[in-house]
Amino acid sequence: MSVPHRPTRRTLVSGLSGLALAPLLAACSGGDDSLARQAGNAGGKNYIAGDGSVMEIAREDRGEPVEFSSTLFDGTPVSGQSLRGAPALLNFWYAACAPCRVEAPHLVALHEQFHPQGVQFLGVNVRDTATTAQAFERTFGIPYPSVEDVRGDVLLSMTDYVPPQAVPSTLVLDAEGRVSARVLGAVEEGTLRALLTTVVAETQA
Template sequence: MKNRQSPAGDLGRRSFLRLGAGLALSVPFAAAVAGCSTDDPLAEQANAGDNKNYIAGDGSVTEYAPGDRGDAVQFSATLFDGTEVNSADWAGDVVVLNFWYAACAPCRKEAPDLVELHNTFEPEGARFYGVNIRDEAATAEAFERNFNIPYPSFMDKDGGVLLAMTSYVPPQAVPTTLVLDRQGRVAARILGLAEKGTLKALISDALAA
C-alpha cells in the first residue's frame, strides 16, 4: 500500500491517509454520518448542524499493493434505470465507483472531470458507475442531465452498496472514489474531491497491471 501525492494545488501538500491492510470496519458509513462516534471528525462534521449537506473528505489518496487488496468486492444492486448489476460481471475489467449525491458541492465540482476520464478510459475497458446515496430518481437524473454524465448510477438510498463496501474499504466521505483492479479488488481510494490528474494516474495503473 502506498500514498500518491496529488500533483496540483493544496491537495499536493496534504498528508495522505495511510491505512493498514485490514480495513473492514464494524460500523458502516451510514452510521458514521449519523454521528456514531465523537472521536470521528467526519461524524463530528455531520453533527455540526452547519447545513453543509455533505461529509467532506480531505482529498486523501490511498493505494493498496496487490498483496494487500484482499478479496474481490461482492455485491449486487439496482441502477436508476432498473437494471440489476452484480459485481461478479466485472471480472477482468477495471471499475471506477464514485459515491455522490446531487446537493454535494464537491460532487458537482468533480463531475466534469469524471465525465472526461470516463470518455478517455471507457474505450480502454474501464467501467464507471456512480453510487448515489441520497437522491430519488428525478433528482439524480436531473444532475446527470446537467453534467452530461454518460455512465449509470446505483440507487443506494438504503445504503446497501455502502454497507457491502465496509467489508473491503469503507468510503467514509462523500464524495469517495474507488478504483477496482481487474480481479475486482480495491486498488485505490480517494476520500473527498477527486483531483483529475491523480485519478487518471490511478486508473492508468490499474489498466496497465
C-alpha cells in the same frame, strides 16, 4: 471483505504532472482519521468535507473482490461480480453534495479517456430519487450509469474502505474486482488519471 493486515500504501511519484498528494490515510476506523470522526459526528452537515486523501494498495496486498448487489435507476441489476474482468471505478455521490458537483466534470473527462480502454464507470447515488439523480446527470453530461443506494446497502458493504457518510468518495477496482485505490473527497483529475493508468497497465501486462 477486509483490508489486508499490512497493505502497502504507495504515494504516486510527485513528478506525475506535478501532483502533490495529501498524506495517505490510516484505516477508516483509525483514531487519527478525521473523515471517520466526522462520519460518526457529522454535525448536521449535508456531506463530509473530504480532503482528497489518497490510499493506493499494492497489487500483491489487495484484499478480496468487493461484493455488492443493487440495481441501476432503470432497474437493471448490477453487482460486484458483474464488474469483474476489467478495471472499474465506483464513485459515491448525490446531487446536493457541493464537492460532487465540483468533481463531476473531471469524472466525465476521465470516462472519455478510459472507457475506450475498458474501464467500467459506475456511480453509487446514496440519497436521490431517480428524477433528481437524472437531472444531475443531464446537467453535467454524466455518460455512465448509477445505482440507487438510498438504503445504503452498497455503501455499507464498502465500509472497510469508505467511512459512512464520506461522500463523495471514489474507489478504483482492478480487473479482479479488488480495491486498488481510494480517494476520500472530491477527485483531482490528474491524481485519479494516474490511479486508473495503474490498473489499466496491470490488465494489459
